[in-house]
Amino acid sequence: MRIDELTTPALLVEQAVLDANLDTMSAALPGPRLRPHVKAHKCTALAHRQRANGHVGFTCATIRECEVMVAAGLGEDLLLANEVLDARRLGTLVRDGARVTVAVDSAETIAAAAAGGVREVLIDVNVGLPRCGCPPERAGDLAGEARRSGLEVRGVMGYEGHLMLVADPADRARSTGDAMALLLAAAADVGGALISAGGTGTYADNTWATEIQAGSYALMDTAYGAVGHPFGQALSVLGTVVSAAPTHAVVNVGLKSLGMDHGLPAIPGAQVWFCSDEHTTFAPEEPVRAGDRVRVLPAHVDPTVVLHERMHVVDGDRIVETWGVDMRGW
């Protein structure tokens, strides 16, 4: 089947670019040095590819992601890198034989983990991003509280998310070091083997964490693409030109098929004007006609993928495989 036959909009993944991205990252962070984050692709078929590249443990952002990963046979060592106040569904996974570790940063989340039947936790530490995570100096106390609740504390995590899109390499490396100094201090108080941190933006800078939680590197987006990492743009949204005027044209890819929090998408050879629910208006350098196909490059991979039911792995215009985006919802 060829992409001309697809109903648009449709999510495309360029196979050769995906393969190169997976191999580049696995060479830099082999085996347990990488704990791929599935939130960026929400696709167990792609996770199976990462598993085949030697990465046994995975990072999840939602309980649903954990459940679907387990159902796909990928539950050997899942980290839910997020706080939950009701861990009963995770407890069910653990009782059924999966290994699920959950992040905790408060008495309430420790109590929820213990009550829900989860056995292992990481202490989530705020390393500079004002989001979840306890103050570093409180991590040891929380670890003690978790252990008294009967939980195994595997170590710490601390996501330096505020540094992911810092473009200057020296600035990014220095700031990552500062953030990880906080995490290492907490790790010394907490104990355990794991220091889990990082992402695609800091995968090469963060030499302190024992494992990196990168996800975007596999598919990529224009925001990460602008930073200069050795990962190519594998993801695009295929659209059909539905209207063409002398000044502009309209492709049927819009707010309902693109994550917009990082701004407008890009169209090679064109200037993007704006997006509406089902449309992107753009000014092409060369004239286009109604019926032409256009590939739109999302600014942010994670909230783009979640809008689609499936992704098509392509070799140019040929569809090689079609994968379900099977970890959507909560």
Added chain:
Amino acid sequence: MRIDELTTPALLVEQAVLDANLDTMSAALPGPRLRPHVKAHKCTALAHRQRANGHVGFTCATIRECEVMVAAGLGEDLLLANEVLDARRLGTLVRDGARVTVAVDSAETIAAAAAGGVREVLIDVNVGLPRCGCPPERAGDLAGEARRSGLEVRGVMGYEGHLMLVADPADRARSTGDAMALLLAAAADVGGALISAGGTGTYADNTWATEIQAGSYALMDTAYGAVGHPFGQALSVLGTVVSAAPTHAVVNVGLKSLGMDHGLPAIPGAQVWFCSDEHTTFAPEEPVRAGDRVRVLPAHVDPTVVLHERMHVVDGDRIVETWGVDMRGW
């Protein structure tokens, strides 16, 4: 069932506010004066409510929306207010007894409509929003071309989308009049009974169109709420506080449960700092604890709803009904 029992994030619709919104609009634009746009809610249960209020015709943005509306028994008079280059699925609906009219603005879209088995079209006219739609002076020629292709031309449509969020009433009314002057000129050249235009933002100003394509009024969002129309905020996303620090708290409602193209959501009694994939970080006026429930108000209704599998109609904390968001995808 009460909302405390819901897995979060969860889409809530306040029943009394929805009812008031539906009734207010139906009083202003009774029966065929309103052709509700389903793209804003993508929910046939809600469309049935609009039908019960006297609106027989509906506006759709995608072929999938048309198909699901027909399957739900709501295919009496559907307008696909969008251009398509492959109308075969619409032709199937027409052959099976539904009435489906599609927008055309070019020789290519007319040819696609005729080839696909659609029998009725509207000529889509650009009235100032640089998106789809032919120049007004070209509408008559396209109508002739459509008729020569065997299509029935029911009239014109022209969406003044660039005026929807104009806050000054006099400015908005004057600009709407200017846009509709273009559409009326095209209508005179095209013939047919329908002049379809408008939206929630101009529903009261646009006295020239024979029918208004409003959709957002039913559920509403903070962007429309700021303009001052008589529609209340029925929609919210229920979340759980997963982390609370002295300076800020985090609720599990983020980029994957909120449309972000109109900017940050609002949380009553709090200042919103930023959103991440599964989180919104905010500074509450009164302290919150992990486990508290928070209602987050989206800035844009359409791309928010599409991220959810269902919406819960609530009376305060009590769940009255649960409706599927059953028109997602393409």
